[in-house]
Amino acid sequence: MKSIGAVAFVSAVLVVAGMDSTPAEELSFDIVPYPQAINAIQGAGFVCTRDTVIRYHAETSRQPAEMLAAALRPATGFTLPVAKGGSIPAGILLTTENADAALGSEGYALRVTSDGIVVRAPNAAGLFYGGQTLRQLLPPEVFRKHQVGGTKWLIPAVEIRDQPRFPWRSFMLDVARNFKTKETVKMLLEQMAIHKMNRFHWHLTDDQGWRIEIKKYPKLTETGARRRDTQIGGWKTPKYTGEPHEGFYTQEDIREIVQFAADRHIMIIPEIGMPGHALAAIAAYPEFRCPEQGIPEVAYTYGKKPYVFNVADEKLYPFISTIIDEVVALFPGNVIHIGGDEVDHRHWKACAKISAMMAREKITTYSDVQVYFTNRLVEMIQKKNRRVMGWNEITGDLVHGSTEQRAERKLSKTAVVQFWKGSSDLLRSAITSGYDCVNSTHSSTYLDYTYGKISVKKAYDFNPIPRGLEVQHHAKVIGSGCQMWGEFIHDDARMEYRMFPRFCAYSEVGWTSPEQKDFEDFKRRLEESHLKRLDYQGIRYAKNVFMHEEHSAEEFADWVKIGEWTKPMMDKEYIFEWDASAVVKSAGRYEVALIFREGKHSLAPLWMELLEDGTPVSRDDHPGYAGNALRNNVYRFELKDFNAGSRYIIRMENCKSGGWKTLGDVRMRLIP
Numbered sequence: 001m002k003s004i005g006a007v008a009f010v011s012a013v014l015v016v017a018g019m020d021s022t023p024a025e026e027l028s029f030d031i032v033p034y035p036q037a038i039n040a041i042q043g044a045g046f047v048c049t050r051d052t053v054i055r056y057h058a059e060t061s062r063q064p065a066e067m068l069a070a071a072l073r074p075a076t077g078f079t080l081p082v083a084k085g086g087s088i089p090a091g092i093l094l095t096t097e098n099a100d101a102a103l104g105s106e107g108y109a110l111r112v113t114s115d116g117i118v119v120r121a122p123n124a125a126g127l128f129y130g131g132q133t134l135r136q137l138l139p140p141e142v143f144r145k146h147q148v149g150g151t152k153w154l155i156p157a158v159e160i161r162d163q164p165r166f167p168w169r170s171f172m173l174d175v176a177r178n179f180k181t182k183e184t185v186k187m188l189l190e191q192m193a194i195h196k197m198n199r200f201h202w203h204l205t206d207d208q209g210w211r212i213e214i215k216k217y218p219k220l221t222e223t224g225a226r227r228r229d230t231q232i233g234g235w236k237t238p239k240y241t242g243e244p245h246e247g248f249y250t251q252e253d254i255r256e257i258v259q260f261a262a263d264r265h266i267m268i269i270p271e272i273g274m275p276g277h278a279l280a281a282i283a284a285y286p287e288f289r290c291p292e293q294g295i296p297e298v299a300y301t302y303g304k305k306p307y308v309f310n311v312a313d314e315k316l317y318p319f320i321s322t323i324i325d326e327v328v329a330l331f332p333g334n335v336i337h338i339g340g341d342e343v344d345h346r347h348w349k350a351c352a353k354i355s356a357m358m359a360r361e362k363i364t365t366y367s368d369v370q371v372y373f374t375n376r377l378v379e380m381i382q383k384k385n386r387r388v389m390g391w392n393e394i395t396g397d398l399v400h401g402s403t404e405q406r407a408e409r410k411l412s413k414t415a416v417v418q419f420w421k422g423s424s425d426l427l428r429s430a431i432t433s434g435y436d437c438v439n440s441t442h443s444s445t446y447l448d449y450t451y452g453k454i455s456v457k458k459a460y461d462f463n464p465i466p467r468g469l470e471v472q473h474h475a476k477v478i479g480s481g482c483q484m485w486g487e488f489i490h491d492d493a494r495m496e497y498r499m500f501p502r503f504c505a506y507s508e509v510g511w512t513s514p515e516q517k518d519f520e521d522f523k524r525r526l527e528e529s530h531l532k533r534l535d536y537q538g539i540r541y542a543k544n545v546f547m548h549e550e551h552s553a554e555e556f557a558d559w560v561k562i563g564e565w566t567k568p569m570m571d572k573e574y575i576f577e578w579d580a581s582a583v584v585k586s587a588g589r590y591e592v593a594l595i596f597r598e599g600k601h602s603l604a605p606l607w608m609e610l611l612e613d614g615t616p617v618s619r620d621d622h623p624g625y626a627g628n629a630l631r632n633n634v635y636r637f638e639l640k641d642f643n644a645g646s647r648y649i650i651r652m653e654n655c656k657s658g659g660w661k662t663l664g665d666v667r668m669r670l671i672p
C-alpha cells in the first residue's frame with residue numbers, strides 16, 4: 001500500500017474517507033520537486049475529459065494556459081479549448097486575480113475538487129508551475145508522447161500551496177567539449193520546466209570549442225567551432241576518435257532556443273569563458289594571446305590549457321565588448337557568465353605586456369591581474385544593462401594550491417559568484433563579504449561525476465546554505481546549480497544516464513524547503529511514479545541507483561579470481577571482458593565482485609553481463625564503484641541453462657571519465 005509522504009500532513013489536514021472519495025491512506029502525491037504544503041481534501045477529484053475547458057483571466061495568463069493544454073494533448077488526445085474569462089471553475093482556471101502576494105514571483109496555490117480546478121498565482125510563472133504540478137497529479141501515462149487509450153484522467157481532490165526555497169535553480173550544460181544539438185537542448189529545457197528549474201546556464205565556449213555565432217568575428221566559429229580530433233579514453237589517456245568534431249548554434253538557432261526557454265519561464269545565462277578556458281577563441285584570433293607564445297589550435301584533449309587572453313592588450317577590450325553586444329542582443333536575461341575559473345598564470349608570467357601593466361597599475365599578484373580584468377568587464381557589461389557572473393576564482397581567492405597570495409584588489413560587489421571549488425571558509429567568506437552566491441560545490445553537484453562519487457542521496461542531501469552560516473547572510477545564497485560537464489560525454493544516452501535521476505534530486509535541493517525534504521519519501525515517489533514519467537518520455541536514466549551495499553575486500557577472498565583490471569587496459573578500453581569458464585560449470589546464480597587493489601582512481605562500472613558464446617544471457621544494470629571504498633561492486637547473474645561446450649565471458653562497461661591509475665581483481669563465485 002502506498003503511504004502518504006511523511007511530511008505531507010504535518011499541518012492540520014482534512015482527511016476524510018467519504019463515500020465516493022479515495023480512502024486517504026491510499027493517496028499519495030508523488031510530485032517532484034515536492035511542494036511546500038499539500039492537503040488532501042474530501043471528494044472524488046476532477047476528471048479531465050475532451051470537453052474540459054482551460055480558462056484564464058488576464059492576458060498574461062494565456063501563455064501558461066496554452067502551455068498546459070499543449071502538455072496534456074499528446075497522451076490524452078484531447079485538444080482542450082483555451083478560453084478567456086468565465087467564472088469559477090467547471091474546468092481548469094488559471095488566474096492571477098485575488099492571488100496571495102505572499103506566494104511571490106514563482107509560487108502558486110492550487111485547488112482541485114470534483115467541480116473543477118483553480119490555480120491562482122501572483123505571476124504567470126506561478127501559473128506555469130501550477131500547471132506542471134497538475135501534470136504530475138494526473139496518472140504518469142500523461143507523460144507519454146503518444147495517445148493512451150482507456151485511461152481515466154483523474155486528478156485527486158487536493159489543495160496545494162507552493163513556492164520555491166531559492167530564486168536561482170540552475171542547470172548547466174557544457175556544449176563546448178562536445179556539441180549538443182538544438183533538439184537535445186530543448187529536451188533538457190523541457191526537463192528543467194517539469195522539475196521547476198529556472199536558470200539554464202549554457203556553457204558555450206571553452207578550450208575545446210566555441211559554439212555561438214558572432215557575426216562580427218566569424219572565425220570564432222569558422223575556426224573555433226571545429227577541432228581535428230577528440231580524446232576519448234578518460235583523463236590523460238592517449239585514446240582518440242580519429243575524427244574531427246564540430247558544431248555551433250547560429251543566432252537564429254539561439255533565438256529559437258531563447259523563446260523555447262522563455263515559454264517555460266527559464267532564463268538563459270550564456271557563459272563566455274575568459275580569460276582562461278578561452279583557447280578556441282585564441283585559436284581563431286591568436287592576436288589576443290600573450291605574444292611570447294606560439295599559435296595554438298583548438299584543443300582536442302581535455303583538462304585545462306595554459307592559453308589565456310592577454311589582458312594587458314587594450315585591443316582585447318573592444319573585441320570582448322563586440323562579442324558581448326551580440327550576446328546581449330540574443331539573450332534577454334540580465335546575467336552574463338564570464339567563466340573565470342582555472343586561469344593558468346604561466347603565459348602571463350612570461351609576458352612583457354603583462355609585466356609592464358602590473359608595474360603601471362601597481363599590481364603585485366596574478367590573482368590581482370584577474371580581478372583587474374574582471375572588474376573592467378563588470379563595468380563594461382553593466383553599461384550594457386547586464387550583471388557579470390563567474391566561477392569563484394573571480395573573487396581573487398585562489399583555490400588551486402598556487403603559492404601566490406590571494407588578491408589584494410576587491411572584486412566588484414555587483415558580480416555574482418558561482419562557488420564550485422575551495423574550502424567552506426572560502427564560500428562563507430564570499431557570502432559574508434556581500435556577494436550574491438550560487439552554490440555549485442563540485443563534490444556535491446557535478447553531474448559528470450560517477451554515482452560512486454555522488455550518490456543520489458548525496459545529491460539530494462546537498463544544502464546550498466553552508467553549515468553554521470548566520471541567518472542574516474542566508475539571502476546572499478541565491479540558490480544552487482547542477483552541472484553537466486561534457487568531457488567524455490559523446491552521446492545523449494550517456495548524458496541522460498549521468499543526469500537522471502540525480503537531476504530530480506537537485507530539483508528538490510533548489511525548490512523544496514528543508515522541512516519538507518525526506519530522502520526515503522523522495523525515493524518512494526521516484527520508484528512509484530516519477531521514474532515511470534521519465535520512462536514515458538524516453539529518458540535513459542541510470543537504473544537501480546538506490547542500491548546501497550558496502551563491502552570489504554576480505555569478503556571475496558574465497559572467490560575465484562577470473563582476471564584483473566590494469567592501467568594499460570584502462571588506457572585503451574571502456575568495455576572489459578574476462579573469461580568466466582573456470583567458474584561457470586552449471587546452471588545457477590553467480591556473483592562477480594570488483595576488488596580495488598591500488599591506484600589513485602576508481603573503477604566505475606555502468607553495467608555487467610554474462611555472455612554465452614558471445615550472446616548476453618544475464619545482465620545486471622547498476623552503477624558500481626571500486627576505489628578506496630567498495631560500493632555496489634557486486635554484480636549478480638542467473639544462468640538458466642548450462643551448455644558444456646560454450647564459452648562464458650563476463651563483460652562490463654566502465655564509466656568513460658574514470659581515471660586510468662587503478663588496478664584491481666575480478667572475482668567470481670556460484671552462489672551456494
Ligand code: ACM
Binds near residue numbers: 442
Ligand atoms: C569548473 O568546473 N572548472 C568550474
